[in-house]
Amino acid sequence: SQQGEEDPQALSIQEGENATMNCSYKTSINNLQWYRQNSGRGLVHLILIRSNEREKHSGRLRVTLDTSKKSSSLLITASRAADTASYFCATGSGAGSYQLTFGKGTKLSVIP
């Protein structure tokens, strides 16, 4: 079964705007990760946030985690056409938590 559910399913913005994607999950987690997938390619790891962290930054990416609401958000600032891709959240839970459960993804289109 899928743990994370991204929202929205699709998002279209103009270059330079910010893009926000949300992820909700159902059970307790040890960590939450965000990945990007360009069309027809493998996934690329973007950022990992642990359950005891609330916010994390990496370049133009900002991730927040609210464990009380079981939700996370990924913000991409000053978007570029090259950011066009699908974005997935994945949750790790349980002993060891080396297994991840992926959501269905948000398809982001950045229009030049």
Added chain:
Amino acid sequence: SQTIHQWPATLVQPVGSPLSLECTVEGTSNPNLYWYRQAAGRGLQLLFYSVGIGQISSEVPQNLSASRPQDRQFILSSKKLLLSDSGFYLCAWSAQGGGQPQHFGDGTRLSIL
């Protein structure tokens, strides 16, 4: 640096034929290894994972199997493919220990005719 190789990139097979997809990792030792399947417009479904040579855990019962004959080699197989086996297959690795990021190959697009 670590790299992951997955081949072939695309494969067209008739129903009932066998399958062998191979994945190898370089630049790391004793990785966790994973096989996923992704249906069109869907998230990833974990098929198998391995924490060591000869150790395979299956997440979804099906006509696929996996083997890890060497530390950095992971093979996905089937004796007889079904139409429902069509999809995008992704191999990934992570370092040992919990809460590690996973690193993916470029995938194999499998079409069953």
